[in-house]
Amino acid sequence: MIKNIIFDFGDVFINLDKQVIYREMVKFGGTAEPTPEIITLNDTYEVGGISSEEFIENLGQVYPRAKSEEITHIWNSMLLDFPDERLEFIEALAEEGHYRLFLLSNTNALHIPHVEDIMGSEKFHRFKNSFEKFYLSHEINLRKPNLEIYEFVLNENGLKAEETFFIDDTRENTEAAEKLGIHCWNLQVGKEDIVQLKSKL
Known part of the structure; x- marks a missing residue:
């Protein structure tokens, strides 16, 4: 029972639109699919292993052409x-x-x-x-x-x-x-x- x-x-x-992040990040030199680096970074962030500021900073190194505000906006855009x-x-x-x-x-x-x-x-x-x-x-x-x-x-x-x-x-x-x-x-x-x-x- x-x-x-x-x-x-x-x-x-x-x-959700789980793929929007990768579609949008292509504009900033990203790949259309999540890389092992991004998956590891996301998993660490999801268990509170790093702060939001550290997460965005790390993503900024992966996507150097993207401003932190753009990264935040794209990351949240998966939520519909x-x-x-x-x-x-x-x-x-x-x-x-x-x-x-x-x-x-x-x-x-x-x-x-x-x-x-x-x-x-x-x-x-x-x-x-x-x-x-x-x-x-x-x-x-x-x-x-x-x-x-x-x-x-x-x-x-x-x-x-x-x-x-x-x-x-x-x-x-x-x-x-x-x-x-x-x-x-x-x-x-x-x-x-x-x-x-x-x-x-």
Whole structure:
């Protein structure tokens, strides 16, 4: 019996354009695909290993023709809209009280304030308050798909894996959670929507 639900954020609630960064950075001498250097830098930033200033400074060395303001703007441009029906869905689910709800997101210190700007403070706090805990990778110094992040959430909240359901659009992340016995839905972006959750439980 499922008692707990853990949700990803990007492309589950808020729509993303993950490739916009590389499309835009081509204008500043970047590549159309992420390089190992950029992937490592991003992963370090997502676990709070470096500050936003250090992150932008490091990206500035990779893209020397880009100003720091341009880098920040491009990095945040991957965040698109947050449909109202998804906010209403998670609020209604929280109101029902049948499940313990958690958010678990690989994100960074630049993106979260921008999300609040996109949504507006009132809607952002309505969203955040729908969850018992709101776990952001850069705050807990862990990121998916490392098993430690799932164990951390389970242990901190006294959750049993077999009673827990996890939704993420990245297969690598759901496959990792399944190794611990967590039930998963690898949501197919563009084909499925989080508002269909109850048909998956």
